[in-house]
Amino acid sequence: xxxxxxxxxxxxxxxxxxxxxxxxxxxxxxxxxxxxxxxxxxxxxxxxxxxxxxxxxxxxxxxxxxxxxxxxxxxxxxxxxxxxxxxxxxxxxxxxxxxxxxxxxxxxxxxxxxxxxxxxxxxxxxxxxxxxxxxxxxxxxxxxxxxxxxxxxxxxxxxxxxxxxxxxxxxxxxxxxxxxxxxxxxxxxxxxxxxxxxxxxxxxxxxxxxxxxxxxxxxxxxxxxxxxxxxxxxxxxxxxxxxxxxxxxxxxxxxxxxxxxxxxxxxxxx
Numbered sequence: 001x002x003x004x005x006x007x008x009x010x011x012x013x014x015x016x017x018x019x020x021x022x023x024x025x026x027x028x029x030x031x032x033x034x035x036x037x038x039x040x041x042x043x044x045x046x047x048x049x050x051x052x053x054x055x056x057x058x059x060x061x062x063x064x065x066x067x068x069x070x071x072x073x074x075x076x077x078x079x080x081x082x083x084x085x086x087x088x089x090x091x092x093x094x095x096x097x098x099x100x101x102x103x104x105x106x107x108x109x110x111x112x113x114x115x116x117x118x119x120x121x122x123x124x125x126x127x128x129x130x131x132x133x134x135x136x137x138x139x140x141x142x143x144x145x146x147x148x149x150x151x152x153x154x155x156x157x158x159x160x161x162x163x164x165x166x167x168x169x170x171x172x173x174x175x176x177x178x179x180x181x182x183x184x185x186x187x188x189x190x191x192x193x194x195x196x197x198x199x200x201x202x203x204x205x206x207x208x209x210x211x212x213x214x215x216x217x218x219x220x221x222x223x224x225x226x227x228x229x230x231x232x233x234x235x236x237x238x239x240x241x242x243x244x245x246x247x248x249x250x251x252x253x254x255x256x257x258x259x260x261x262x263x264x265x266x267x268x269x270x
Contacts, residue, residue, distance in 0.1 A: 018234060022208040026236040033076060033238070040068075040075025044094050062153055063091040063122050064254060065115065069133030069159075070176065071099050076132060076241050083247035087255060091122055097138070102175040104134075104186050108142035115142075115151050128154045128254050132241045133211070136160030137180065140201070144225075145189055149199040153257070156250050157203045158240040163187065163217040167210070182217075194224040201227040202253045204246055211237040 064084060066077045074094030084092055095114055101107050115127055129152055131139040136157030142148035143155055164182030171177045179186040205218030212218045220227040235243055 019208060022234060022236045022239070026238050029238045029242055036075040036078060037073065038075075040073035040094075040096070043096055044074060061090065061124060062254075062257075063093065063118055063124055063127045065118065065127050065129045066092065066094045067111070067129060067131040067135030067139055068094070068096070069131075069135050072132070073099075077130075079244070080130070080241050080247050080250065083244065084251055084254070087251055091124075093118060104138055104141055104176060104179050105145075107138045108146055108148075111138055111142045112146055112148055112151075115148065119151060126151050126153045128152070128156070130156045130158070130241075130250055130254075131160060132158045133160055133237065134176070134180065136203075137162070137186075140190060141186065143199045144194050144197055149197045152199045154200045154202065154254060156253055157201070157218070157220070158246065158250075159206065159209050159212060159218050159237045160203065161212055161217050162190070162203065162220050165211065165213050165217050167213040191222070194222065197225055199226070201225050202230060203227065204230045204232055204240060204249065206232045206235055206237070206240060208234060209237045209240070 066074065066081065068074055068076050073096050077094050081092055081094070095111070097107050097110065118127060119125060129139045129143075131137070136155070137160050139148075139152070139155050140157065140160070140162070143152050161180050164184060164187045165180055166182065168177075172181065178184060181187070201220050203218060203220045205212065205215065207215055209215050209218060219229040230249060232240070232243075232246060232249075235246075240246055
């Protein structure tokens with residue numbers, strides 16, 4: 001599946017300059033997000049969507065669920081949600097999970113219950129999910145280990161530690177951070193065979209993501225999954241759910257509905 005994103009690749013011989021630009025952008029995004037953070041503390045108001053059986057099914061009929069990262073909330077998706085609205089009239093919801101969440105498996109089970117409620121309320125048999133960081137790992141566990149592939153058409157992950165990240169060793173005091181380490185029981189479960197998984201996976205990963213250590217951990221590498229990895233150059237972890245080029249790429253993925261790639265694929269932002 002070809003992706004054409006307008007974000008320029010940084011072919012800069014002085015990598016520190018690229019890092020400096022990315023870091024400056026990360027700090028600006030962090031400052032803005034701290035201002036918006038209180039607006040996302042409360043759950044989003046749910047609304048009922050009435051299906052129209054006479055209309056043909058299209059990608060726009062599939063609700064999109066946005067799932068935030070560690071110690072974050074739905075406010076991180078303000079700009080992405082606006083970009084997805086350009087797909088036309090379709091249902092988008094942001095789900096909050098508790099900052100006190102200590103287990104990816106329990107969070108994935110709760111996500112499954114939310115998805116069932118969304119499908120019942122919207123009258124749609126499946127959803128798309130966009131997960132940032134830990135949110136993508138929770139969604140993947142639901143899809144791959146809890147039978148969520150029957151409900152999730154496409155799972156898009158943004159800077160998700162699919163193979164585990166070694167960043168900030170002192171943070172391992174938190175149990176959910178330990179589950180995001182390489183070799184954890186959760187990461188090892190996701191390596192297990194999944195021959196009948198029907199969900200399509202698309203992972204956006206950045207070469208300057210300082211939360212993913214190594215950066216390639218944000219790629220999906222599993223022989224049984226229909227997975228595509230999209231490399232983004234020149235931005236960091238916090239920018240992934242905010243940058244307009246990434247948002248356009250996510251929208252293109254969701255609009256395409258069915259992957260044209262094989263079981264594995266890769267594309268770069270050019």
